[in-house]
Amino acid sequence: MKSQAALHVYTQERGAELGDLFGIFFEDLNHAADGGLYAELIQNRSFEFDPIDRAEYHALTAxxxxxxxxxxxxxxxxxxxxxxxxxxxxxxxxxxxxxxxxxxxxxxxxxxxxxxxxxxxxxxxxxxxxxxxxxxxxxxxxxxxxxxxxxxxxxxxxxxxxxxxxxxxxxxxxxxxxxxxxxxxxxxxxxxxxxxxxxxTFLNRPNGMREDIAALLADLKPKFMRFPGGCLIHDGSLNPDDRNSMYRWKNTLGDIAQRPARRNNWSYNQTLGLGYYEYFLFCEDIGAKPIPILPGGYDPHHKRIVPLDELGPWIDDALDLIEFANGDPSTKWGALRAELGHPEPFGLEYIGIGNEEVGAPFFERYPYFHRAIKEKYPDIKVINSSGPFAAGGEYDRGWKSAKENNSDLVDEHYYQSPEWFLANYNRYDEFKADEPKVFLGEYASWGNTYYNALVEAAFMTGLEKNAHAVGLACYAPMLCNVDYVNWKPDMIWFNNHEVFGTANYYVQKLFMNHQGDHLLKIEANGLEKKQEIPAKPINGAFALETDRCAIQFWDIKLVNNDTGETKDFNGLTAELSDTEEDRINGTSKRSLELGETDWENYTFHIKAKKISGPKGFNLIFGKSDDHNQFIWEVGGWQNQDSLIASRVNGRTSCLTQSISSMEQGIDYELALEVSGRKIRSFINNELFNETEDKLPVIEPLYYSASLDRSTGDVIVKVVNVQENSVNAQVVLEDYQKASLTAEVFEMSGHALDDENSFESPERVLPKQKEFSLEGCSFSYDFPKHSVTVFRVK
CATH class of the missing domain: 2.60.120.260 (Galactose-binding domain-like)
Known part of the structure; x- marks a missing residue:
């Protein structure tokens, strides 16, 4: 006879401290500041809009x-x-x-x-x-x-x-x-x-925040807020007085009439009315620790680089910022903070250098910042960068730099499919407690449906259980004005008079409101086995794609690595041309289907030369349809990437990335090796990418437990992503009371494609109930597709 499934929470066995684990990330994209959180109602209030911000802008825009x-x-x-x-x-x-x-x-x-x-x-x-x-x-x-x-x-x-x-x-x-x-x-x-x-405005602050948006953020009870970006911090010129300069915090202080207008790299104007003083005040108002991120003297978007012997002012910016936040009013920057109305220090604990940095120049410069900060402010936790990808050469370079410099945290960013998040639920299990901690500074699954939120909840239990290695995590982006969309998904959507939280928002709120201070040991027994998807090999159709480039291809062939059999594709040659002239003349040819295979172990060979254009091309493989395929980007994003990605149901996950460009007029010999679900790519016989596309393994339940030190409450989180409900006994081991009272917060009963909207802002919402029991265990039926949080008083 099968034993009753049970979750055992060992209430006296404390694990890692959860610290400041769950917080929020603010970047002024999607008009998140001007026209959003910043309550100013006038657009282009100082007549400074300019084509440098956006091609159609002029001084009288709006x-x-x-x-x-x-x-x-x-x-x-x-x-x-x-x-x-x-x-x-x-x-x-x-x-x-x-x-x-x-x-x-x-x-x-x-x-x-x-x-x-x-x-x-x-x-x-x-x-x-x-x-x-x-x-x-x-x-x-x-x-x-x-x-x-x-x-x-x-x-x-x-x-x-x-x-x-x-x-x-x-x-x-x-x-x-x-x-x-x-x-x-x-x-x-x-x-x-x-x-x-x-x-x-929020808390009636002058030059303040829009009340309804700010209230939603305050309701999250975040442990921290990261600001002001995001890519906007490092995309710009090196001169702080330039209209298109990198984000320089000193430009954002003082009289709003004196703050220079700025080109926002998301293609609009940024007034800087919401500046560093306002950011610090807002963090204080919502009880979040501030985490400012500063540029590190390198713009990877345009390859602008501060010479090493000119880094002094950039390092001073970081040191001066710490003094502005924490310095005594007798100091230069502490005096300015006091003059602005806040004589008490803001209590800054963290500072980040760089955002999604890729390329050697940043990692050559980071140590200068790190050493200077630690020498003057040894208690400040310094955050390094590991690029915008979950794996690969730049990711490894960031972690190598962090370990060599003893960085306190490493900023990881990734946006992936829900299937990737399920497949990588245990991503941090093997990370070490005595190495730099992870700051998961931007993450989200592609979408704002209930299914996205459900999967993110499952992944977040994994973040909690690995609090020994994961120090900070924040969903991104946070805000989006529905009429000015640069990026989606987003946690909160608004127009000029309405706002709603997505299903993702309510998952984040559950985890932030009920984080706890210490992990508690939790074990399961008697649950059903994990659901494993059969490991189908990567095969299917091949295709070539390009964008605004002209590329020649030849010697296109496929070799079966088991038998040696060879298939020639497209008569061995092909050409794609998508130049501006092609587009004007209607002769553009952006893609070409090559053929397909059912082999499980093969190498695709191709030679290529770029005739013209800003980037390279994509090799599509393992394609079953346009929404389900694999992509090898050769000379991707600004001609900097060799990247392998998978696309599942139209949602793309970057599996690995390394720096590589495709230069004009040079012959390239390329090879893609696929064995089962393992993928390797070679450029001129050099290994550039190596990865495995892991398929999801569905746990019967995802769970974590923690202790709230101030209240003594035991918090248990359980996520069920399955199609069926799961009944289990929740047992509080070594619980010192004869009876218990519990609050239950639960998201369930929703279709997987349900979304909140302006018309139905609370379609997906947690429900709350309470119950009391004699004894220290209770049986609970975890509904299908549910997120459940118990708070045992």
């Missing part, structure tokens, strides 16, 4: 001319008499005929400027004029059809710049309104830094 009655005006952008030298642009309204008022209108973000009936809005502007000082300037919030929701008048009384402020109260609710500024009289009216904030 602004329109207003002429009422018989009014006529000319609107220009000038820079000869600026408010300050860092933001030189301002608008000039030349009143040719006053009529009923002439001026400008701001369109806001998304559908417009959102206002709510009865709520106050804070307006400010820098203005000057050269005549008609006794004529009021009218400021209104209006509907699209001109209905006035709020209005005020300001008297611009000087020919020099003066800041004017007023408060509106909206008399209606509308998410598509406009801010309109009109003048009468004659002469010119000049405006700069036009700002409109809701009076209600």
């Amino acid at each position: 602004w329109e001319k207003v002429e009422r009655g018989s009014g006529k005006a000319e609107i220009t952008v000038e820079d000869s008499h600026p408010l300050n030298t860092r933001n030189r642009n301002y608008v000039a309204i030349d009143i040719l005929s006053a009529g009923d008022g002439v001026g400008i209108m701001n369109l806001g973000f998304n559908s417009g400027i959102p206002v709510k009936e009865g709520e106050n809005y804070l307006f400010s502007v820098y203005a000057r004029r050269d005549a008609s000082f006794d004529e009021p300037v009218r400021v209104t919030i209006e509907s699209v059809d001109g209905t006035v929701y709020a209005e005020a008048a300001i008297m611009v009384h000087s020919s020099e710049w003066v800041k004017y402020e007023t408060t509106f109260t909206a008399n209606a609710t509308d998410s598509s309104s406009r801010l309109v500024i009109t003048a009468t009289g004659k002469g010119k009216l000049y405006l700069d830094m036009v700002s409109l904030f809701p009076e209600k």
Whole structure:
């Protein structure tokens, strides 16, 4: 007779400390700051938008001319008499005929400027004029059809710049309104830094955060927040005064009117209104430890490199940042923090150097930062980088650097298919406690469905159980404005007046709200066996693809490594051409099907030469359809990668990556060796990639247990990804009480493709219940496709 399945939680056997394990990651992509968390309602408030930010941008983007009655005006952008030298642009309204008022209108973000009936809005502007000082300037919030929701008048009384402020109260609710500024009289009216904030920001902070988005983040109770990126920290010029400079934290402090506009590498403008002081304040407000990430003197996107003998100012930036966060007000940067309104230190514990760095130049420079920080601030934990891939040459280079330099943590990033996460649930089992810890600084499975969240929950139990090796982890990206999407999936989606958390958000919330402080030993017995998918060999069709390149191929053949049999493909030669000229002429040929095989152990041989283009090509293999195949990228991402990826149900996972480029006019001899599910690639007889595509092994249950030190609560997390429910006895071994009371938080009963939305923001949501029992064990039926958290009081 089969024994009852049971999970035994040994309540007195403590394991590793969980520390600051689960937190959040903020990067200003998807308009996460401007038009998002940062509560400013005006888009392009200082008229600094520029084609360098985005090709179609100009200084009057998001602004329109207003002429009422018989009014006529000319609107220009000038820079000869600026408010300050860092933001030189301002608008000039030349009143040719006053009529009923002439001026400008701001369109806001998304559908417009959102206002709510009865709520106050804070307006400010820098203005000057050269005549008609006794004529009021009218400021209104209006509907699209001109209905006035709020209005005020300001008297611009000087020919020099003066800041004017007023408060509106909206008399209606509308998410598509406009801010309109009109003048009468004659002469010119000049405006700069036009700002409109809701009076209600998160915790009512000035220059603060949008209340509804910030509240969702606070509700997570994250242990830390990583900021400000992400790729935006290192993609830019080396000169901090350049419009397209790397992200330099000192540019983000002080008066918002003095902060220079910045090209955001996600192709829009970044005002820097949400700057380092605001980041630190927000971390403090939500109880999260700040983790700032700084550039390491290398831009891998454009190969900009700070010479080693010029690293001093970059290292000083890191040291000065620590002083800004933690220094006494008697220090230079501590004094600035106090002057900004925060004399107490922020208690910075971590600092990261570099983000997803690839290439030798970064790892040559990292030790200089590490040594300087540790020499001056030995208690600060320094985070190294291991690139944007879960395995391969650059990943290994990052870990090698971390071990050689005694980095405290290594920043790992990966976005993969749900199947990859299940196959790699035990990824960190063999990592050592006495080596640098993992900072899983960006991760997500491709999608915001309930299935994605379920799989991520299973993976997160593995992160918890390996807390000896995994120090920090945060889902990414965190925020996305639905009308400005750079990347998806994302944890929280919003427009200008609504916000919702995804299924992924609610899994993250469960794990953050119920993390615990110490692991507890947990064991299972009597469960069903693991579900193993039969290890099907990688075979199927082959194809070639390219993008904006012209490539010649020859000597294309397939060799059976067991029998020596050879197949020739496409008459041994092929050519792809997808140049701009091809696209204009309609002669583009981007892909070519070659043939297929059912062999299990083979080598694909091909020779190639690039005629023109910015990258290389892809070899598709093991293809059953467009959504299920393998890819070898030769000269991938900016012509830097040799990368092997698998695509399952349309979702791609990078299995391994190494640096490699494809130069124009050079003959390359390439070979792809496949044996079962093991893959190796060779370029000119040199091994570049070696990997195995592991298939998921479905555990009967995924589980972890921890102790909350402050409350004494025992926390048990159980994830069931199977199609059937699992009944098990939960046994609290060595529990010192005769009865127990437990809170249960459970996500279940959802279809795997269910998603939250603006229309149904709580379709996928945990449910909460309580129960009391005599004794220290209880039977529980874990529903199919469920995430369950017990908090035993």
